[in-house]
Amino acid sequence: xxxxxxxxxxxxxKPPPYILKLFVTILLMGLAFRLFFYHxxxxxxxxxVIEDPFLHKLIQAPDSNPTxxxxxxxxxxxxxxDDNDDDDDHMINPLEQEKCDLFTGDWIPNPSGPIYTNxxxxxxxxxxxxxxxxxxxxxxxxxxxxxxxxxxxKFDPPRFLHSMRNKxxxxxxxxxxxxxxxxxxxxxxxVEKPVEVxxxxxxxxxxxxxxxxxxxLSVIWSPYLVEAAIFEDQNGVSSSEVELQLDKLDKKWxxxxxxxxxxxxxxxxxxxxxxxxxENKTIAGCHYCPKRNLTELGFDYAYRKTLxxxxxxxxxxxxxxxxxxxxxxxxxxxxxxWHNGGTCPKTTPAIEGEVELKILNKILLGIERVEFEKAVLxxxxxxxxxxxxxxxxxxxxxxxxxxxxYRAFHPFAKGKNVKVQNDCLHWCLPGPMDSMNDxxxxxxxx
Numbered sequence: 001x002x003x004x005x006x007x008x009x010x011x012x013x014k015p016p017p018y019i020l021k022l023f024v025t026i027l028l029m030g031l032a033f034r035l036f037f038y039h040x041x042x043x044x045x046x047x048x049v050i051e052d053p054f055l056h057k058l059i060q061a062p063d064s065n066p067t068x069x070x071x072x073x074x075x076x077x078x079x080x081x082d083d084n085d086d087d088d089d090h091m092i093n094p095l096e097q098e099k100c101d102l103f104t105g106d107w108i109p110n111p112s113g114p115i116y117t118n119x120x121x122x123x124x125x126x127x128x129x130x131x132x133x134x135x136x137x138x139x140x141x142x143x144x145x146x147x148x149x150x151x152x153x154k155f156d157p158p159r160f161l162h163s164m165r166n167k168x169x170x171x172x173x174x175x176x177x178x179x180x181x182x183x184x185x186x187x188x189x190x191v192e193k194p195v196e197v198x199x200x201x202x203x204x205x206x207x208x209x210x211x212x213x214x215x216x217l218s219v220i221w222s223p224y225l226v227e228a229a230i231f232e233d234q235n236g237v238s239s240s241e242v243e244l245q246l247d248k249l250d251k252k253w254x255x256x257x258x259x260x261x262x263x264x265x266x267x268x269x270x271x272x273x274x275x276x277x278x279e280n281k282t283i284a285g286c287h288y289c290p291k292r293n294l295t296e297l298g299f300d301y302a303y304r305k306t307l308x309x310x311x312x313x314x315x316x317x318x319x320x321x322x323x324x325x326x327x328x329x330x331x332x333x334x335x336x337x338w339h340n341g342g343t344c345p346k347t348t349p350a351i352e353g354e355v356e357l358k359i360l361n362k363i364l365l366g367i368e369r370v371e372f373e374k375a376v377l378x379x380x381x382x383x384x385x386x387x388x389x390x391x392x393x394x395x396x397x398x399x400x401x402x403x404x405x406y407r408a409f410h411p412f413a414k415g416k417n418v419k420v421q422n423d424c425l426h427w428c429l430p431g432p433m434d435s436m437n438d439x440x441x442x443x444x445x446x
Contacts, residue, residue: 268328311375
């Protein structure tokens with residue numbers, strides 16, 4: 001069979017021209033459609049959101065706010081203290097220091113004893129120089145105060161003086177303040193002997209200066225803290241009632257107040273004396289004045305009035321230093337009081353609960369705490385630094401620390417049965433009062 005070659009399609013077929021044009025048109029339309037969607041703004045934005053690495057993280061964390069910077073996070077850090085580092089021994093955690101109760105503790109044995117003796121310190125007055133006066137026992141010297149909540153370092157005289165360079169201190173109050181300033185002088189004089197640069201006419205107010213440190217320490221005699229007319233001799237025998245101005249502070253301390261960097265203010269037992277009270281220059285009443293036709297107001301009335309006046313003065317002042325208020329100290333008279341044969345024969349510290357605070361001491365202490373708490377809020381608002389020195393627990397357990405009959409030189413030289421005056425209010429030096437300085441230094445220097 002013969003095939004006609006003119007009817008077969010060649011390997012490369014050539015389509016008609018209109019078909020070629022249709023194909024090109026479809027191809028161009030598809031390309032245009034693709035380009036249109038590729039450059040669409042919505043599409044471009046979606047690509048950027050996906051491809052931006054920072055925004056990609058925000059997508060992974062939907063709770064984040066991209067308009068705010070992340071806030072710093074406080075993480076508690078535990079600090080390990082190297083026991084071998086001597087410098088770290090002086091580091092005190094502020095929170096621990098604030099929580100630490102220095103005034104609740106116990107007396108524990110102190111074999112090393114006091115850092116001074118009655119022979120090394122020339123500032124001990126006769127009635128407190130128990131060893132010189134012949135007190136036969138010495139166990140009362142070998143105890144130290146140990147707070148239950150924290151460690152209490154011993155008083156460090158060199159460190160204290162270096163910390164108090166160019167400072168002025170004063171202890172303001174009665175004979176317990178004078179007793180206390182002797183203790184401080186004895187401890188500080190182990191570094192440098194101070195020079196007495198001032199005394200009043202009666203030698204009750206004094207000031208000492210430590211030249212190498214330009215440090216001054218004073219005692220200011222103001223037993224009531226308010227103006228008082230006192231009619232008694234050197235032995236404390238009164239010829240008339242005390243006259244007390246309950247609305248006038250004693251200028252002996254208020255005139256010096258702003259120039260003192262640190263002060264310890266106290267009062268107390270003098271308010272138990274027979275007293276006539278004045279307000280606005282007029283007699284308002286009295287305490288224990290049976291021979292006078294006056295209203296009996298009670299010592300607590302005057303004590304509350306006085307402390308309120310003192311605390312308000314401090315709280316509203318512009319004082320930039322530190323003001324301590326020390327509570328009144330307990331006595332340990334047994335079988336009587338100062339004026340009627342009371343004694344204090346104990347030779348060792350009392351165990352807890354053995355000695356109870358007397359009712360009069362409780363009343364004084366209660367008023368002191370209430371008035372201090374009222375004033376501390378006002379003082380804080382005014383930027384005045386005030387702190388309470390409540391040594392009740394520290395001292396009430398030391399009935400062995402008083403001079404007793406040894407306020408006088410060898411009182412039994414003429415026989416054991418001789419009648420002698422006992423002092424169960426003030427403190428032997430050296431003695432328990434020295435531990436008060438341990439507490440004060442910890443509060444001031446740390």
